Amino acid sequence: MSAPHVDLFVIGAGSGGVRAARMAAAAGASVAVAEEARLGGTCVNVGCVPKKLMVYASHFRDEFEDASGFGWSTPPADFDWPTLIRNKDIEIQRLNDIYRRLLEGAGVEIVEGRASLESSARVAVGERRFHAERILVGTGGRPRRPAIPGSGLALVSDDVFALGELPERVVVIGGGYIALEFAGIFQGLGVQVTLVHRGDLPLRGFDDDLRTAIRDAMSERGVELRLGCEVAALHRCAAEVVATLGDGTALATDTALFAIGRDPNTRGIGLEAAGVDLESDGTIRVDEFSRTSVENIFAIGDCTNRMNLTPVAIAEAMALVDTLYRKRPRAMSYADIPTAVFSQPPLAAVGLTETQAREESARIEIYRSSFLPLKNTLSGRQERNLLKLVVDRETDRVLGAHMLGPDAAEIVQGLAIAIQCGATKTQFDATIGIHPTTAEEFVTMREPLPDGT
Ligand code: FAD
Numbered sequence: 001m002s003a004p005h006v007d008l009f010v011i012g013a014g015s016g017g018v019r020a021a022r023m024a025a026a027a028g029a030s031v032a033v034a035e036e037a038r039l040g041g042t043c044v045n046v047g048c049v050p051k052k053l054m055v056y057a058s059h060f061r062d063e064f065e066d067a068s069g070f071g072w073s074t075p076p077a078d079f080d081w082p083t084l085i086r087n088k089d090i091e092i093q094r095l096n097d098i099y100r101r102l103l104e105g106a107g108v109e110i111v112e113g114r115a116s117l118e119s120s121a122r123v124a125v126g127e128r129r130f131h132a133e134r135i136l137v138g139t140g141g142r143p144r145r146p147a148i149p150g151s152g153l154a155l156v157s158d159d160v161f162a163l164g165e166l167p168e169r170v171v172v173i174g175g176g177y178i179a180l181e182f183a184g185i186f187q188g189l190g191v192q193v194t195l196v197h198r199g200d201l202p203l204r205g206f207d208d209d210l211r212t213a214i215r216d217a218m219s220e221r222g223v224e225l226r227l228g229c230e231v232a233a234l235h236r237c238a239a240e241v242v243a244t245l246g247d248g249t250a251l252a253t254d255t256a257l258f259a260i261g262r263d264p265n266t267r268g269i270g271l272e273a274a275g276v277d278l279e280s281d282g283t284i285r286v287d288e289f290s291r292t293s294v295e296n297i298f299a300i301g302d303c304t305n306r307m308n309l310t311p312v313a314i315a316e317a318m319a320l321v322d323t324l325y326r327k328r329p330r331a332m333s334y335a336d337i338p339t340a341v342f343s344q345p346p347l348a349a350v351g352l353t354e355t356q357a358r359e360e361s362a363r364i365e366i367y368r369s370s371f372l373p374l375k376n377t378l379s380g381r382q383e384r385n386l387l388k389l390v391v392d393r394e395t396d397r398v399l400g401a402h403m404l405g406p407d408a409a410e411i412v413q414g415l416a417i418a419i420q421c422g423a424t425k426t427q428f429d430a431t432i433g434i435h436p437t438t439a440e441e442f443v444t445m446r447e448p449l450p451d452g453t
Pocket residue numbers: 011012013014015016017034035036037038039040041042043044046047048049051113114115116138139140141157178265269300301302303308309310311313
């Protein structure tokens with residue numbers, strides 16, 4: 001039997017692959033998508049969605065604690081991890097089904113199994129073969145394990161979502177957003193958490209004021225921070241996992257979790273043989289139109305390691321479909337992409353950090369506000385919010401907005417529109433606040449910090 005021909009063969013039904021497949025089919029292309037695991041990819045199954053559900057679960061602890069200052073007396077709360085996992089799984093299955101319906105409704109053929117390239121125009125999935133005019137690689141990434149003794153004794157983020165029971169103690173290894181989010185989830189659920197990170201501050205790439213503030217807030221909440229430390233080895237000792245740190249000290253725990261980064265899923269699927277250039281870390285090299293070194297092979301999302309976020313993978317897919325199937329060629333812009341960390345407290349940012357802005361210009365003004373939110377007056381919680389604007393004194397443009405505190409992600413999403421539109425500080429100041437809110441601080445900060453503060 002001859003191999004069927006498709007206009008576009010998509011490898012990976014994750015955030016980017018599903019969007020590209022659906023939109024290309026809607027534009028008239030014949031499309032097949034291969035998926036070796038579950039539809040929806042990382043975000044739906046082992047990323048954004050289940051993570052955020054767990055963040056919600058762990059937040060209730062704060063609410064119970066804060067309630068008494070407002071007159072509530074609550075019975076001692078009890079938490080059941082298997083219930084959370086079961087309900088989360090039901091929701092994920094619902095989303096998997098929606099993805100299936102969306103793809104099938106658009107006329108996309110779903111091919112279950114691991115795809116690999118036999119040439120630049122031929123894809124194999126198990127026994128099946130496809131001829132493709134174009135191939136799109138959207139294979140995402142997977143959690144990294146370090147090459148240290150006993151590394152297999154630790155979990156990675158994928159494992160947490162299927163964990164049978166909640167441990168009493170967890171050592172989280174890493175200082176990026178996934179490490180902080182899991183540290184917050186576990187701590188909120190009553191687990192004793194230690195975070196080991198080789199840097200002096202977590203969240204490299206975020207504004208230093210936020211990094212310092214989240215370090216202090218996590219520590220205040222009871223997360224033990226071992227900064228400037230690396231885990232050199234893990235070994236099992238009876239029921240415990242023992243982490244040996246670079247300084248020779250040992251940490252005994254029930255569960256260790258590596259959250260030290262992710263590697264692209266690009267090896268062993270015939271990319272190199274087809275002529276696709278990879279970086280030494282396996283990232284697929286693409287041009288601004290997501291085209292690889294092979295004319296008819298494209299790549300989007302985490303496997304290209306441009307900005308590893310779901311909305312970015314989706315936006316790359318939309319730009320690609322416009323370029324290839326709608327006669328509207330366009331490159332994706334990576335400027336002013338807002339991002340959040342659902343740590344506890346959460347933080348979010350858009351635009352330049354103070355350090356980045358100062359590298360580009362000497363005319364930077366900083367507006368900063370650190371204050372106790374109204375809710376914390378009666379709750380007695382001492383946690384402060386931090387808000388910060390980075391402004392170009394000459395053009396008056398707001399170059400960056402940064403926030404740590406409840407609802408940071410919801411607030412910064414709105415600010416991202418203003419910054420994307422090139423809003424000036426004068427326009428921020430002319431905006432009337434909504435009182436009493438935390439967000440109104442962004443339009444009422446009048447005095448820049450003295451230079452050098
Ligand atoms: P993926 O969604 O990873 O999809 C790739 C798919 O390809 C997978 O389903 C995989 O099974 C499949 N595949 C791989 N190889 C093959 C093959 N050879 N054949 C067939 N199928 C294959 N982003 C946010 O924006 N916000 C968040 O809050 C957020 N939280 C996160 C939390 C965690 C714990 C993690 C791990 C990630 C999080 N992310 C978040 C990142 C986000 O999940 C990714 O950026 C996004 O999923 C990338 O989409 P993608 O299409 O590139 O790949």
